[in-house]
Amino acid sequence: MRNVSSIAKLIIASNEFNFNDIEKTDHGAELIIANKELAYQSEEKAERAAELVIANKELAYQSEEKADRAAELVIANKELAYQSEEKADRAAELVIANKELTYQNEEKEKRAAELIIANKELTYQNEEKEKRAAELIIANKELTFQNEEKGKRAAELIIANKVQGEFLVNISHELKTPLNVIFSTAQLFDMYCKNGSLDDKKDKIIKYIESIKQNSYRLSKLINNIVDLSKIEAGFFKLNLSNSNIVTVVEEIVMSVTRLTDSKGLKIIFDTDVEEKIIACDTEKIERIVLNLISNAIKFTDIGDEIFVDIKDGKEFVEISVKDNGIGIEEKHLEMIFDRFKQVDKSLSRNTEGTGVGLSLVKAIVELHGGSIKAQSEFGKGSKFTVLLPTAKISHESKLYNSNVRSENENILVELSDIYS
Template sequence: MPLAPNHRLERLIDLTRGLTSTLDVQTYLQSLLSAAVELTDSETASILEYDREANELRFRAVPWFHSEALDSIYVPLDNSMAGWVVRKAAPLIIDDISQDKRHFRQVDTASDFETRSLLAVPLKQHDKVLGVFETLNKSNDAHYTEEDVAILETLASLALSAIQTDTRERRIKAYYNEVAELDRLKNDFIAITSHELRTPLGLILGHATFLKELLGNQYNEQVEAIIRNATRLKEITESLSNVDNYQAGTARIRQNKASIARIVKEVASSYLDIARRKNINLRVEISNDELLVEVDSNKVAIVVSNLIKNAITFTDTGGQVLVTAEQVPEYIKVSVIDNGIGIPPADLPRIFERFFQVESHLTRRHGGMGLGLSVAKAMIEMHGGRIWAESVAGRGSNFTFLLPLNPQTQRLVSKVPAE
């Protein structure tokens, strides 16, 4: 018996709502099949998906009692009614299948079913056909109508949305799984490499230092090159290990009451010669020499060192680098400010990522592996603090970090406290 128009409308509205609330796409497609059978007064229905590479159709949704039989059946585009719908991108009504040579009888044979009449519409996105929605055997051998076509086209639109959403979700999930696996492999490689490099680098530095004292000035230049480059490799190894331990949750800090003023001054003094050779004015301004806080002095010194080194590296000859330390409510605030080349706005959000380097031509000019800032971020966050950067390309950068005064209430701050 035909359904009342208001019942059909209510049914379609319910199905539209279900598109956003149903979690399982197969369950939703089954509900569309049931609706297609009910609303067009048919015996059964199915949804086929077009495989563009294989140039054939496969069944995406069929009644449960046909699922096993049709799971391995593929419908060709040639010599099939569903294929005709894909090629013509138009609906198809066949009132008497026995008189149509396009019927692909292998489906009937596999499912032990007799198709007598058919209505099929394309699953269309713009000018592309991605599948077919079909209903079979209208009751009492009646003919399918234009109203049936309109209903099935509406259901086909819902089916297409559900399939595309599911496809996107599968791709996103596969992408994240791949990224997670690559990240795991990368972390394993870094952990193994940094561990294995420590011993030979220690031996190289030890023997090179011994040879420097033994050989005297004759080979001083060559030995210094060995020591300098081995030390650089050791720094890289330690940086890799520091970030890896932090991300793995195995990093530890040894806190003691320390003077931030002393740490900043000592680290800055170690870079004075480098700054002078580059004719850079390196200054330190500290509001109070009694800036005491519970920290791991070595790790904070690494942070300050990395920031000052970066500032000098990316500031041209004749420039200025200013290091400041002061107390703000609940925190110690340290800033390293330069008037160097600055950071492009597009790169600023990523500068604390491991291995990220700002613009390849700058990397080639100034060197570096993109580890210093990621190490600094890890060290500060281990203390419950925060680090960030402000920069204007061509005018300089300001790197700032906060350390909580009270280690018992350490927390990551979400914004800069008012000064």
């Protein structure tokens, strides 16, 4: 048993020895590795030391360079400080120069402003002189014009006075003619009464009475025309407007004078392109217009000739025309036929009576209606008078009672009084 234990111990000791060898071997290997590592570290340290030497040399070089740069920087700073001082001096000088320049510019601007003001003042004075000169020229022209106008007015006044004088002469003649007839007839009546021959002179007396009535109508027409023209000029002449059928109004006027035209050997013809046309008008004044135009046509128309009264319907105006184929009117006289103070040469009217007031009144009444009248004529071939009346109507009629209303027959006798034989 002791041997077995020894062997076991020997085996254990051998194993222990082997283990130790193995451990030694491992420790040797580790030692080799550690030595290698130590050698490597020693080499690395040598390299680091070499690099450190180089780095120190580089650092020493850089330090020397920094010292040089620092010295150069000191020099540069001194140079910069010197330049800054120079710049400050230059800046101070520049400020002074700028102030001087600014002062000079301000002075120049003041001088320029003063020069502008002086130029404006001079320009203003020149303009004022030109205005005064222009005003003086205008004043001289105005004075010249006024003198010319005064001359014209004086000449027109002379002509107007002459024309009005002629008009008054014509009016006086027109008044005297019927008055003389009436006065002469009154003297005859007086003589017949005194010698007791009234019964014997009965036929003549009837004729004289008709003559008195006729000349009274002539006087009435003349006075009415003059008074109405004066009213129109004074603004006191009023129209009594009503909505009336103008066709019927004119047709009845034409029919009322047919007996007279027949007695004169004339034919009066009425025509219309519309049967009814209601317009606002003063029928009494329309009657005076148409009768006056027909009266003129009768005066200037030869026996056997025709007078045409036409009505034409227009959109805004109705046209009433009276046309004859009588002796006509020369073109140079057409401008004056509506002038109350002018009269066409009596030689053209075959010595018929009239002052020219009638057509002037016709024109005035037509224009009061808002219309117009024109005359067309060819000497030796006849005349045509055309009246245009607005086709408008009124909402409120203004028919007024007229205390001087006469019968229609008497109106015709008055308006046609200067053409009765």
